[in-house]
Amino acid sequence: MCADPRVNSDDPVVSTEHVEEQSGRPRWWLKNPALGVFASLVLGVAAFLLTSAIGKPGKDPGTAFTNLIILPIALLLPAIALGGALVAWHAFGSTQGRLRLMLAIPMAIALILNSAAIAIFARWAVRVLSP
Numbered sequence: 001m002c003a004d005p006r007v008n009s010d011d012p013v014v015s016t017e018h019v020e021e022q023s024g025r026p027r028w029w030l031k032n033p034a035l036g037v038f039a040s041l042v043l044g045v046a047a048f049l050l051t052s053a054i055g056k057p058g059k060d061p062g063t064a065f066t067n068l069i070i071l072p073i074a075l076l077l078p079a080i081a082l083g084g085a086l087v088a089w090h091a092f093g094s095t096q097g098r099l100r101l102m103l104a105i106p107m108a109i110a111l112i113l114n115s116a117a118i119a120i121f122a123r124w125a126v127r128v129l130s131p
Contacts, residue, residue: 029091036091037103037110043084044113051077051120057128067128074125078118085114 029036054074057067088110092103 026094027090029087030094033091033095034099034103036087037107040084040088040091040114041106041110043080043087044110044117047077047081047084047117048113048120051081051117051124054121054124057124064128071125071128074121078121081114081117081121085111085118088114 029039057063088107092100092107095103
């Protein structure tokens with residue numbers, strides 16, 4: 001016998017993510033939307049600056065090899081930017097009234113910067129992978 005009551009029951013296996021969603025605890029950016037929007041704004045600025053600093057890939061064979069080695073690490077940049085954009089969008093969606101008006105501009109800037117970071121990275125990745 002196992003101490004976990006779900007082991008011997010007829011209930012389907014429930015993942016831990018599903019249990020967290022059922023508990024009714026909202027995410028931190030939904031509890032405090034202003035903090036979520038400004039955190040995504042900071043992520044957007046950082047991702048935009050880092051992707052802008054990558055620069056053009058060189059045409060030398062050694063540079064192409066180095067860029068291919070850096071590519072898996074650099075894939076974190078668009079993932080962080082996408083996460084920041086989603087946090088800004090969901091946090092803004094959970095606001096109402098005057099707070100919604102005050103967060104409209106920071107949310108728009110966060111979305112623009114995160115989207116620009118993804119676009120700059122995509123352009124860099126295409127240049128690296130194209131012959």
